[in-house]
Amino acid sequence: MFWNCHSFFSFKYGVFSIKALIERANFLGINVLGLTDINSTAGCIDFVREATKAGIKPIVGIEFRSGDTLKYIGLAKSNGGFSLLNRHLSEINRGKRHLVSWAPALDDCFILYPFAALTDFRELAENERVAVRLKDLNRLRFSEWRKFPEKLVFWHPVTFSCTKDFHAHRILRAIAHTTLLTKLPDCAVADRNEQFETEEALRQALGEFSFLLSNALTIMEACSISFAFGEAKNKRVFGKDATTDYALLHKITHEGALKRYGLISEAITARIDKELAVIKEKGFVSYFLINWDIIQFAQRRKFFYVGRGSGANSIVAYCLYITNVDPLSLDLYFERFINLYRENPPDFDLDFSWKDRDEVIQHIFDTHGEEHTCLLATYSTFQLKSLVREIGKVFGLPTVEIEELIQNYGKEKPSSEMLRLVYVYAEYLKDVPSHLSIHAGGVLISDKPIYHYTATHLPPKGFPVSYFDMLVAEDVGLYKFDILSQRGLGHIRDTVTLVKENRGEEVDIHRIEEFKQDERIKSLLRRGDTMGCFYVESPAMRMLLSKLQTDTYLGLVAASSIIRPGVASSGMMREYILRHRDEQARKHIHPTMGKIMPETYGVMVYQEDVIKVAHYFAGLTLAEADVLRRGMSGKFRSREEFQKIKERFFQNCEEKGYEDDLVKEIWFQIESFAGYSFSKGHSASYAVESYQSLYLKAYYPLEFMVGVINNFGGFYQTEFYVHEARRCGAQIEAPCINLSKYLTSIQGHCIYLGFIHIAHLEQKTSERIAAEQRRGVFRSLADFLERVHIGLEQLVLLIRVGAFRSLGISRKRLLWEAHFLINNRPKNTGSGFLFDAATYTIPYEVPPLIEDEKEEWADQIELLGFPLVSPFKLLHKKNLKGVLAKDLRAYLGKEVQVIGYLVTVKYTRTTKGDMMNFGTFLDQEGEWIDTVHFPDVCKDYPFKGAGCYMLRGKVVEEFNFCTIEVSFMERLNFWTRDS
Known part of the structure; x- marks a missing residue:
């Protein structure tokens, strides 16, 4: 009887999460439930999965509204009906059809019209019904529709479960209407009684109209929907048929191997044959061919690209030029790429210049058709600060008071009940989806028309976008193709063009093996002189490279992964540096860990290290190990399957006789870093692009910095790239x-x-x-x-x-x-x-x-935004004395004063939750000064925006890298017209 439930995917209307809705229904003993969100199917697939698991029969549909006006509700009789509803909503979203009062022919669906909106009697189609609420009963007694009881069904929407939900709903509606709560029109708000009721109570309320309830149960019994979760639903055939596809994949792989290697060894042949067999058995042939086709198009258009992700562990991908990483030379772990127990295909993250990406996506739509293609959505969710601001507005609070509430959150108790309620409902609505957004690069290509799984909407970007996110897509068996954009490739492309225009030289940027041996590049790496270079330009990366003193490709590959937050926060980055620089430190490596990861001194650096440790150290199967790796992303951690694997990990380690402290330490490493780490192939792909940037900086620094400036992408503001260009001559x-x-x-x-x-x-x-x-x-x-x-x-x-x-x-x-x-x-x-x-x-x-x-x-x-002279010339006070960056080593352990121009600040928190900062400055000679600001200093001497600062503190050194532990800081005044 509850066939019209709303979740929070009725954006800025519903408050129920899918899980909460099902739990509430389960608690009340409801065994059939319908989800019909407003102009949305975002929650449908997850609803079907969770409801089925809970023993509830799921029904899905869409509530079609124009603004606040309900036109009709569509319920899917089957998967085919769901497809029709999705297509209908998509056509409305894209302006191909107008939403009017009467639905078109949607034969495999029930269409229900609100009784209150029917001013005139008209004959209904076989699948059409009139939905009657309790408040409509008196009017129904005298209506023409009373003569057609078989067409009338009971309608009791469910939008919330308690009074607090109702108030939260009203706040969401006021936010949606950008109006004060007191001015919110009644038509914009759900009735207060839209909550679950017992069947007995509803029958009693209906009285002589109890047949309405029976009719509702009848149509609910007629509806059924299911999805084969986990079964791949991507496009299965690239060309004519599966046999032809495999023959093509086999042919182009071996042709590519000849181009890549020249002489084909037994090891190469064995690896190719092994991969092709698994790819065929797992049904991933078309997946590889689609990615190959995208790369073929990019090469024809002379687009710069990088292929990365776990697919970089594949020699087939290397031979197809999807990636430029040789898995044999890097000993990339095959099972991270693919194994017989892995249901989802490997990740291919294809990066293009931001100027070229849309053309690549258009090619995909042209090749596979809009019937089977769409971009992947994400959900933009309400966060605390934005909620405090929005709720404050609908409460009618002045801007100053709202900003004070934001600043004082968690610090001071509100002075009034109204202000307290702002915090209460901000916390209550935190993480509720606000609206659909677009995934950074996910593209779905389905075997059946995409409408079997989702409706699509058309944002300003111009490409159809799904209603569900990556996790739901993977659950249902739709695995995304990642077509991403990045500014680094734009730097490279534009620099090559500039070199030709300015110097008349042709640059071959693909000579990676030569670049790995180039002494100029090695020198840049050892010094951390990497500003503007893809992925290795941040202060943290510059510091890491200096500490590692690495100048090799493998060293850069490792650095690209250990810089990620998890490895650093777990303390394993420091341990890796120590073991890398000091052979004595390697004597304490656990034998099993050292054997599993000899290249990284027993430290987990790459994602596949989780699989290796789980499989070889803890004895999990490869399938279980892969669940563990995926679970570390954070979004799967609450899933039952992940919790079971975690328990198995500790149980197996206990059976193997490992010491508890060792097991806890290894689990801590896994838990702290896996969700943020890269696969080795992914890091190796990044390192290839880094080498291309490093080569251009080493030999064409001025053109390179212009390329960086013109792509408006990088860690720093334009001013500092201009400064770097000046420093380069x-x-x-x-x-x-x-x-x-x-x-x-x-x-x-x-x-x-x-x-x-x-x-x-x-x-x-x-x-x-x-x-x-x-x-x-x-x-x-x-x-x-x-x-x-x-x-x-x-x-x-x-x-x-x-x-x-x-x-x-x-x-x-x-x-x-x-x-x-x-x-x-x-x-x-x-x-x-x-x-x-x-x-x-x-x-x-x-x-x-x-x-x-x-x-x-x-x-x-x-x-x-910046001066074209040294900012130190603008200081009001002249002749300020400070130690220069090049002289800091002479003052180790001593207090110094430096004058620095602020470049960037990193804000972080200690393990106790206290705020601390890391600063990066330029001295008067344009060289780097790095600073550490511990919590007490951070509180007493906060940063006050851009400009020059006088800093005092102790010079410390770690792994030959000098920093200043700041004890005092003051921003210096610039000259102004009034000074």
Whole structure:
């Protein structure tokens, strides 16, 4: 009888999680339940899985609404009906069909219309019904529909389980309507009685209309849905049939092996044959061919790409050029890639430049069709701070009071009951889904039409997106293809182009084996001089590389994984560095762990190490070990299967006679790092791209830094990439009307910042300037105004940033001329003047104008975000003394004073939960200074934004890397126009 239940996937309406809804129904002894979320099927598959497990018959459908107006509810009689409903909602979402009061023919579904909305009688189709609520009974007595009892069904929606749920629901509705709770219209809110009731109570309430309840039970009995969970539902055939597919995979793998290796050894042949046999047996042939087809398209379009993930452990993937990592040379663990017990295919994360990714996705849709293809969704959930802000707004609190609530959360008790309720409901609604978002790169390609599993919606991105997330997709057997974008590939692509344009040289960026042996690259790695280089540029990575003193590919592969949060927080990163640098430290390695992971000195560094330890150390099967690895992601930890494997791990270790302390230590390592770690193949793929970046930085540093700047991606702000370019020998120039482009450009050793960096300058203005540059240089301000249609506000921005300096006229005089020329421009004549722009001069004498260079620097800070001179020149106090970075080692254990320009701050917490910071600064010579700010210092001397700081503290060293443990910090004042 409860065929119209709402979960929190009725976004900003429902409050039940799927689990909570089922638990409540189970507690009340309900054995048939229907989930019909509002314009959403996000919860349907998980609902079917959980309800079936709980012994409840699941029914699914959709409640179709236009705004707050309910049009009708569709219940799926079967999987086919679910597909029809999904397709119908998708067509509405994509504007192919309008949502009107009457549903189209959806034969394998029941369509139920709200009685209260039916003003006129009309004949219903065989599958259509009228839904009647208790409050409709009096009106029903006198309605024409009373003559057709077989078409009437009882309707009792379920939206919440208690009064608190109801109030939470009202808050969600007010947030959705962006209105005060007191102004929320009644039509936007569910009835307070939309809760579970006993069948007896409902029959008694219905009285003579109890047949309505029987009719409802009848249609619920007629509905049935199930999914073969865990059974793969991806596209099964790439070409004509499975036989042809395997023949193609076999052929292109061996062709690729010849290209990769030249001479095919027995070891290569054996590994290929082993993998192909498993791929065929597991039904993953089409999965490999689809990824191969994507790479073929990328290669035809000359796109830069990186293939990574656990699939990088595969020699077949290497031969198909899906990845560029040779699993034999790196001894990559085959069972991490694939094994007979693994149901899901390996991960292939295919990275493309952010400029190319959409074209690749379009190719996938074109190849496999929108009937079978969609992007994968994620759920954006409400978080505490945003909830406090939103609830405060709907309560009508002033902005100042809301911000105080956010700042004081967990610190102070609210001063009133209303303020207390803000916190209460913020905590209550935390993690409730707010809306659908798009997964970073997941693409689904299904064998049956995608509507068998989900409806799709069409966000501004332009590609259809599912209603469920990755976990649900994997549960039902739809495994994603990861088509990701990253800025690092854009750096590389653009640098190669810039080198050709600026130096006339062709760069082959794929000579990875040569790069591994290159002394310039090795030197950059040992020094940690890696700014701008993919994945190895952060202060933490620069510090790690310096401590490791590694200059090998395998060393970089390991570093790419141990930098991840889990390894560092468990203390194993330090242990790895110690064992790497000191042979004596390796004597304490447990023999079994050392045998399992000799390359990493018995330290778990890669994801497959979890499988190895679980299998060889704890005696779990490969299938159990893989469940353990996947469970460490965090999102599976609550699953029963994971808890069983965890118990088995400890039980097996006890049976093997291991000491309790050892088992607990190893489990701590697994638990603390596995969810954040990479597979070795994944790290090796990252390292390949790092080597490409390192090569470009080593040999073409100026073009490389321009490439980094123009892709707006990296760990640091643009200012510091500009600084790095200057440190590498570039002459940095402000934007110039005659020499700059929209993006930053390079001519010889001169780098001209692009117009894109000027705050508030419109792109169309930049485009007009670029178009006129092709017609010749601008010779005067009047000439510029004659040729470029521009308003005074935009013109002033260009003058203030110094873009007209090639004219040899001061900025202040140009501002005079600008106002005169713009104000005297004839109206309705476009951009032209009624004079000869080439010879025109202002008809009066401009008084002498004095310009201070500090004013120019201040304008640069305002318009570019940073000055084009050393920031230390802007300090109000001069001649401040400080130790330079290069001299810190001479002061080990001593207190020093340094003057540093803040680059970045890392905020973290101690094991006790106290806030502490790690700072990165530049000294007066542009070299790095790294600082540690322990909790007491963090509290007494907090960071106060960008700028120069005076710091005092003790110089300490670990593994030959110097840092300053700060005891005092003060931000120094910059020069201002008023100072």
